[in-house]
Amino acid sequence: MSGGTRTVGEAMIDLLEANGVEVVFGIPGVHTVELYRGLAASRIRHITPRHEQGAGFMADGYARVTGKPGVALVITGPGLTNTITAMAQARQDSVPMLVISGVNRRSSLGQGRGFLHELPDQAAMMKSFALASFTLTDPAELASVIAQAFAIMGSARPGPVHIEIPTDVMPLPAGEIAVRPTVPARPGADSATLRQVAALCDKAKRIVLMCGGGAVSADEAVQALAAKLDAPVVLTVNARGLLAGHPLRVPASPSLAAVRALIGAADLVIGLGTEMGQTDYDMYADGGFPELPSFVRIDIDATQLSREPRADIAVLSTVEAAVTDLLPLVAAHEGDGAGRAKAARGAAWDSLSPKIRAEIAVIDSIYKTLPDAIVVGDSTQAVYAGNFYLDLVHPMSWFNAATGFGALGYGPPAAIGAAIGKPDRPVICLTGDGGFQFSLAEIGSAVDAGARVIFLVWNNDGYQEIENYMLDCGIEPEGVKPSAPDFLAIAQAYGVPATRLDDVAALGAALRAAGERNGPSLIEIHQTGTRGATA
Known part of the structure; x- marks a missing residue:
C-alpha cells in the first residue's frame, strides 16, 4: 500500500x-x-x-x-x-x-x-x-x-x-492506494472457429499468408504454420524480418505487381495481424490489389475485422495464440510453395528501377556491416526504397514513418527512443535533409542521453520525392527546395563526430567507426555528390 x-x-x-x-x-x-x-x-x-x-x-x-x-x-x-x-x-x-x-x-x-x-x-x-x-x-x-x-x-x-x-489535483494527497501491476486480458480464438479455418486450409492448394506488425511476436508459430501449409509469406513493412532466411518469405511490398500476382493466384489467403491499409497494399492508390476468392483474417481488433476486405472467416485473437492453436488442426501440405515464393521475390526485385535498387543496396550495406542494427527511418527516398523490398535477419529491425500517418521528423527522435530501449544494439536513423530539419535539435537530446544513434542523412537537396511527383503530374515544382545547413557543422556544434562520404563504398568503415562510439554520430550521403548513391 x-x-x-x-x-x-x-x-x-x-x-x-x-x-x-x-x-x-x-x-x-x-x-x-x-x-x-x-x-x-x-x-x-x-x-x-x-x-x-x-x-x-x-x-x-x-x-x-x-x-x-x-x-x-x-x-x-x-x-x-x-x-x-x-x-x-x-x-x-x-x-x-x-x-x-x-x-x-x-x-x-x-x-x-x-x-x-x-x-x-x-x-x-x-x-x-x-x-x-x-x-x-x-x-x-x-x-x-x-x-x-x-x-x-x-x-x-x-x-x-x-x-x-x-494542476490542483496533482499536489493533493493520494490516499491509500494499492500499487500493483495491471494484467491485460488478451483475446484468443474459440476452437469452433479455428476448426472452420482448418477445413478451409485442408481444401486449399495454393495458400498465401500476409503478415503485418501484429505478427512480429509470433515468428516461430508463423514459420511453423507456413511450413505446414507450404504457404509463401508476404511481409509488410512492419513485419519485415519474420521468417529470416526461410525459403517461403516474400520481403516485398504487396503494392508491387509481382507480389499481387502471387496473392491473386492463391485459392486461400490468410491475413495475420495486418491492417490491410493503403500504404502497404495500395501504395500507388491504383486500386489494383486483387480480389481475394477466400480470405481468413486473424486480428486482435474486432473493429478491424469488420473492415474491407471482408473476411470469409474473422478470428478475434492475437496472432500467436490463434496460429499456435491452429497448427495441430491443419494437415501438412506438399507443393511448390518455396518455388512460388522464390519466383515472387525475383519478379519483385526485377520490377524495381536501378535507382531504387541502388538505394536498397545502401541499406543492405548497413546490415552487412552491423548485422544487429535497428534502422529507424523518416520519409525519405531511401526509406521508400527499403519499404518496397528489404530482406532482414531480425523482426522490428526496420520501421519508419513512411507508412500510416507518414509524419516527417519522426526518424531522429524515434531512433533515440529505440537506442534507449535497446542500448546494446546499434541504431541508425535514416533521414533525409528535409525531414531531418523537422527535428534537427534532437541531436542534442541524443548527446544528453548518451544514445548510440548513427544519424545517416540522405541528402538530395530538398523534397526530391515531392518534386518528382509534381513533375509527373505536369506541375511546375514549387516549395520543394528548402535550404539545408551544413549538417557536419551542426553535429560538431553539439560535439558529435560527423563525416560526409565521397563514395558509398566507404559507408561500411564509417558505420564501424560510429558503432564503436558510446554516443551519437552523423554520416552524410549526398545523392549526387556521393559516388554510388544512385545508379
Whole structure:
C-alpha cells in the first residue's frame, strides 16, 4: 500500500513503476512540476527532448523495440498539442503509447477565462483520436485510471492513451492506494472457429499468408504454420524480418505487381495481424490489389475485422495464440510453395528501377556491416526504397514513418527512443535533409542521453520525392527546395563526430567507426555528390 501522505504526482510514479515503466520522455513545465515530485527518487529514467513532438516519437521508438508502452509526460495546451502528431502516428501503426499531461485547475475547465495554456476542451480533442482519454478529478481514482490505461494498451490493438491531471489535483494527497501491476486480458480464438479455418486450409492448394506488425511476436508459430501449409509469406513493412532466411518469405511490398500476382493466384489467403491499409497494399492508390476468392483474417481488433476486405472467416485473437492453436488442426501440405515464393521475390526485385535498387543496396550495406542494427527511418527516398523490398535477419529491425500517418521528423527522435530501449544494439536513423530539419535539435537530446544513434542523412537537396511527383503530374515544382545547413557543422556544434562520404563504398568503415562510439554520430550521403548513391 502507498502511504496516504504521498501526493497524486508521487503515487502516479509508483504506479508507473509497478507497471514496468523504466523510462519517461518529457519536458517539465509549471503545469507538470508536481508530477515530477516523485521522479528523482524513483528508478524511472527521464529523457528530455527538445520538443514535445520529439517526446512522443521517442516513446514510439522505445515501444517498438521493447514491446512496452512508451510514456511521455507533457504540459497542458501547447505541450500536448505538440505531441498529437506523434500520437497519431502511434495510432496508425498500433504502437502502445501513454501520454500524461497536465490540464488547468478543475474550476477553470471550459470557462474560457484566458488561463495560461488553456484550450476550449482538451479532453474532447484527445478523445477524437486517442484510444481513450481520462481526466483525473478525484485522487481516489488514480489507481483505476492507470490500470485502465495499461489494460487498453495491452489487451487489444495498441495505440495512444491519454491521461490529463488538473494542476490542483496533482499536489493533493493520494490516499491509500494499492500499487500493483495491471494484467491485460488478451483475446484468443474459440476452437469452433479455428476448426472452420482448418477445413478451409485442408481444401486449399495454393495458400498465401500476409503478415503485418501484429505478427512480429509470433515468428516461430508463423514459420511453423507456413511450413505446414507450404504457404509463401508476404511481409509488410512492419513485419519485415519474420521468417529470416526461410525459403517461403516474400520481403516485398504487396503494392508491387509481382507480389499481387502471387496473392491473386492463391485459392486461400490468410491475413495475420495486418491492417490491410493503403500504404502497404495500395501504395500507388491504383486500386489494383486483387480480389481475394477466400480470405481468413486473424486480428486482435474486432473493429478491424469488420473492415474491407471482408473476411470469409474473422478470428478475434492475437496472432500467436490463434496460429499456435491452429497448427495441430491443419494437415501438412506438399507443393511448390518455396518455388512460388522464390519466383515472387525475383519478379519483385526485377520490377524495381536501378535507382531504387541502388538505394536498397545502401541499406543492405548497413546490415552487412552491423548485422544487429535497428534502422529507424523518416520519409525519405531511401526509406521508400527499403519499404518496397528489404530482406532482414531480425523482426522490428526496420520501421519508419513512411507508412500510416507518414509524419516527417519522426526518424531522429524515434531512433533515440529505440537506442534507449535497446542500448546494446546499434541504431541508425535514416533521414533525409528535409525531414531531418523537422527535428534537427534532437541531436542534442541524443548527446544528453548518451544514445548510440548513427544519424545517416540522405541528402538530395530538398523534397526530391515531392518534386518528382509534381513533375509527373505536369506541375511546375514549387516549395520543394528548402535550404539545408551544413549538417557536419551542426553535429560538431553539439560535439558529435560527423563525416560526409565521397563514395558509398566507404559507408561500411564509417558505420564501424560510429558503432564503436558510446554516443551519437552523423554520416552524410549526398545523392549526387556521393559516388554510388544512385545508379
